[in-house]
Amino acid sequence: MTTDASTVPEAATVNVPVTRQPVRVTVTGAGGQIGYALVFRIAAGALLGTTTPIHLTLLEIPEGVKAAEGTALELEDCAFDLLRGVTVTDDPAVAFEGVNIAVLVGSRPRGPGMERADLLEANGRIFGPQGTAINAGGADDVRVLVVGNPANTNALIAAAHAPDVPSDRFSAMTRLDHNRAVGQLANHLDVSVGAIHGLTVWGNHSASQYPDVFHATAGGRAVRELVDERWLAETFIPRVAQRGSEIIAVRGGSSVASAANAAIDHVRDWVTGRGVDWTSAGVVSDGSYDVPAGLVCSFPVRSVDGQWRIVPALQLNEFSRSRIAASVAELVEERDAVRALGLLPLARR
Numbered sequence: 001m002t003t004d005a006s007t008v009p010e011a012a013t014v015n016v017p018v019t020r021q022p023v024r025v026t027v028t029g030a031g032g033q034i035g036y037a038l039v040f041r042i043a044a045g046a047l048l049g050t051t052t053p054i055h056l057t058l059l060e061i062p063e064g065v066k067a068a069e070g071t072a073l074e075l076e077d078c079a080f081d082l083l084r085g086v087t088v089t090d091d092p093a094v095a096f097e098g099v100n101i102a103v104l105v106g107s108r109p110r111g112p113g114m115e116r117a118d119l120l121e122a123n124g125r126i127f128g129p130q131g132t133a134i135n136a137g138g139a140d141d142v143r144v145l146v147v148g149n150p151a152n153t154n155a156l157i158a159a160a161h162a163p164d165v166p167s168d169r170f171s172a173m174t175r176l177d178h179n180r181a182v183g184q185l186a187n188h189l190d191v192s193v194g195a196i197h198g199l200t201v202w203g204n205h206s207a208s209q210y211p212d213v214f215h216a217t218a219g220g221r222a223v224r225e226l227v228d229e230r231w232l233a234e235t236f237i238p239r240v241a242q243r244g245s246e247i248i249a250v251r252g253g254s255s256v257a258s259a260a261n262a263a264i265d266h267v268r269d270w271v272t273g274r275g276v277d278w279t280s281a282g283v284v285s286d287g288s289y290d291v292p293a294g295l296v297c298s299f300p301v302r303s304v305d306g307q308w309r310i311v312p313a314l315q316l317n318e319f320s321r322s323r324i325a326a327s328v329a330e331l332v333e334e335r336d337a338v339r340a341l342g343l344l345p346l347a348r349r
């Protein structure tokens with residue numbers, strides 16, 4: 001089923017000159033919670049700026065199509081200048097035809113008492129067919145952000161099913177962890193978040209992740225000289241790594257608005273670049289920092305010419321090396337588990 005709720009008149013009353021074709025952005029799981037928090041901000045220009053027209057495609061499973069159609073009606077009611085059309089569909093082939101930016105959210109969230117890896121089999125089955133559809137229909141410049149959990153391994157599955165798309169076009173969202181770490185550190189040091197630079201979340205988007213402050217600065221001062229190791233090991237790292245569970249316990253459901261915000265930060269920085277500073281993203285390892293090549297692991301990254309590049313040659317102390325190794329070991333286990341389930345059938349070229 002596919003419906004077009006394309007109602008915003010082309011260049012009718014907008015102040016911004018329309019100079020190019022709309023960028024095609026597809027959001028999966030658009031009838032769900034994160035989808036609802038995401039698409040209005042995308043349509044308002046938070047993703048690609050206030051002069052880039054957008055066509056939004058909302059992919060849902062049949063049970064979710066009504067909710068997505070309702071969202072499309074509300075998008076229409078916002079009369080966003082930049083929004084050139086909305087397509088709602090339950091067909092991945094339609095959803096990914098000509099897509100420039102795919103944000104893969106659609107999948108089950110975890111509930112209280114679950115770890116993200118508990119979703120491996122149920123959600124893993126979603127990302128192979130979507131990778132295949134992206135391979136078949138994606139635009140030459142397609143970029144894919146996987147949000148649905150377990151995000152790193154789902155990105156691995158999607159990329160493995162898209163052998164014609166360069167693997168660096170697939171990434172997994174650890175930006176929420178990065179933002180959480182920046183927020184916690186800024187609070188602790190009583191500085192603004194904008195004063196924090198050089199922080200990295202390494203590894204898996206799971207409780208094993210390692211938020212690393214050893215290269216970070218706050219207002220130009222080395223963070224390692226401003227915090228004590230006990231606070232790092234006993235408060236900061238576990239608080240950031242367990243923040244998803246904390247949110248589930250406190251609000252009764254997993255993070256929504258902060259996740260949508262992180263997805264926007266990730267894609268915006270990927271497309272537009274970030275100068276000299278870095279952020280964190282799950283990208284396909286090239287073997288840097290002893291992370292086995294091919295795993296989707298969170299690294300310090302910069303976007304250069306629209307491509308994520310791993311920040312090279314950071315000196316890692318023994319503590320950092322062992323924390324990264326533990327999280328990478330979990331990624332290897334997840335990869336082996338989905339391989340055993342037959343969800344990683346293709347060798348990438």
Ligand SMILES: NC(=O)C1=CN([C@@H]2O[C@H](COP(=O)(O)OP(=O)(O)OC[C@H]3O[C@@H](n4cnc5c(N)ncnc54)[C@H](O)[C@@H]3O)[C@@H](O)[C@H]2O)C=CC1
Nearest residue numbers: 029031032033034060061064106107108109148149176259
């Ligand atoms: N990487 C990260 O930092 C974060 C990831 N998440 C993950 O995001 C995912 C979505 O979370 P919510 O939006 O809160 O869940 P939700 O349950 O509110 O929405 C998920 C939507 O996905 C749809 N869906 C399921 N299978 C689909 C498929 N094959 N194709 C298209 N749509 C499909 C469902 O119908 C539903 O509407 C979960 O896996 C959650 O764990 C959540 C927060 C942060």
Ligand SMILES: O=C([O-])CC(=O)C(=O)O
Nearest residue numbers: 110149176244245254255
């Ligand atoms: O924890 C969850 O299940 C949702 C999530 O990924 C997060 O909030 O980081």
